[in-house]
Amino acid sequence: MTELAVNVRGLRKRYGELTAVDDLDLGIRPGEVFGILGPNGAGKSTTVEILQGHRTRDAGEVTVLGADPATGNRLWRSRIGIVWQDESAPAELTVRETVSHFARYYPKPRDPEEVIALVGLEKKASSRVKTLSGGQRRRLDVALGVIGGPELLLLDEPTTGFDPAARRQFWELIRQLADEGTTIVLTTHYLEEAEALADRLAVIAAGRVVAEGTPAGLREQHDTAATVAWTEPDGSSRSQRTATPTRTVAELTQRFDGEIPGLLISRPTLEDVYLRLTGQEAAR
Numbered sequence: 693m694t695e696l697a698v699n700v701r702g703l704r705k706r707y708g709e710l711t712a713v714d715d716l717d718l719g720i721r722p723g724e725v726f727g728i729l730g731p732n733g734a735g736k737s738t739t740v741e742i743l744q745g746h747r748t749r750d751a752g753e754v755t756v757l758g759a760d761p762a763t764g765n766r767l768w769r770s771r772i773g774i775v776w777q778d779e780s781a782p783a784e785l786t787v788r789e790t791v792s793h794f795a796r797y798y799p800k801p802r803d804p805e806e807v808i809a810l811v812g813l814e815k816k817a818s819s820r821v822k823t824l825s826g827g828q829r830r831r832l833d834v835a836l837g838v839i840g841g842p843e844l845l846l847l848d849e850p851t852t853g854f855d856p857a858a859r860r861q862f863w864e865l866i867r868q869l870a871d872e873g874t875t876i877v878l879t880t881h882y883l884e885e886a887e888a889l890a891d892r893l894a895v896i897a898a899g900r901v902v903a904e905g906t907p908a909g910l911r912e913q914h915d916t917a918a919t920v921a922w923t924e925p926d927g928s929s930r931s932q933r934t935a936t937p938t939r940t941v942a943e944l945t946q947r948f949d950g951e952i953p954g955l956l957i958s959r960p961t962l963e964d965v966y967l968r969l970t971g972q973e974a975a976r
């Protein structure tokens with residue numbers, strides 16, 4: 693059996709009275725893109741910080757690339773890419789100087805020019821960091837996260853604040869890194885992002901995993917019922933939730949003797965499933 697890239701069993705973290713992470717389990721396989729999806733305050737950042745070795749835990753077993761992050765050494769750290777959200781790059785240096793500078797921290801760095809191209813900053817390679825736009829800064833942050841050639845990349849809400857075009861470009865970048873074989877763990881509020889990128893995802897709410905699986909699997913597993921809607925001869929709208937929509941449509945076809953007025957068959961979206969799982973249904 694291949695060893696899991698990330699193995700978390702019974703993880704618990706308290707901040708005073710508040711239990712932020714409550715008996716959390718995760719198993720992330722090498723080479724997969726794994727999404728941790730959940731609403732504000734669900735415990736996503738706390739979990740990722742524990743995986744990075746930047747936050748202590750109160751209980752549970754955590755193994756990341758074969759080591760406990762609480763005691764991971766320098767070599768272990770060099771195998772993990774972290775994308776920082778704070779402005780860690782020196783503002784006066786150029787993009788090329790910054791990426792080359794960070795490359796020196798790693799035993800086997802990637803080629804800085806190749807990494808600059810990977811994140812789409814070739815045209816900005818000679819520009820100073822302080823002149824970059826917000827989206828370009830985030831690309832530089834990713835460049836710094838991957839310059840060491842990490843086996844595992846941990847991204848905490850990487851596209852928060854991106855416009856839709858920048859978000860899609862960023863997704864392309866993540867897919868490229870995944871195609872190169874990097875294991876990627878990302879947290880997100882955006883269901884669309886998890887669905888677009890993740891091979892598998894865990895939905896967390898109040899510090900616990902409430903569902904886990906492929907995006908399609910989650911949808912099927914948690915709601916197979918369809919809704920069949922139609923219009924009655926008096927013009928009133930009717931709908932029926934059913935696990936056997938084909939049968940319902942056959943019955944309606946007989947009753948209407950042909951075309952069913954206003955027929956619509958819908959399945960729950962992943963968003964419906966997600967909102968129900970995280971108890972946010974009423975907020976819609």
Ligand SMILES: Nc1ncnc2c1ncn2[C@@H]1O[C@H](COP(=O)(O)OP(=O)(O)OP(=O)(O)O)[C@@H](O)[C@H]1O
Pocket residue numbers: 707710712730731732733734735736737738739881
């Ligand atoms: N350093 C801290 N001290 C006290 N409470 C904290 C601390 N960090 C996080 N919390 C609390 O722990 C809970 C989980 O926070 P966390 O940041 O892990 O959630 P999250 O899922 O990443 O949320 P968001 O999507 O809003 O970033 C929240 O209730 C938060 O207020």
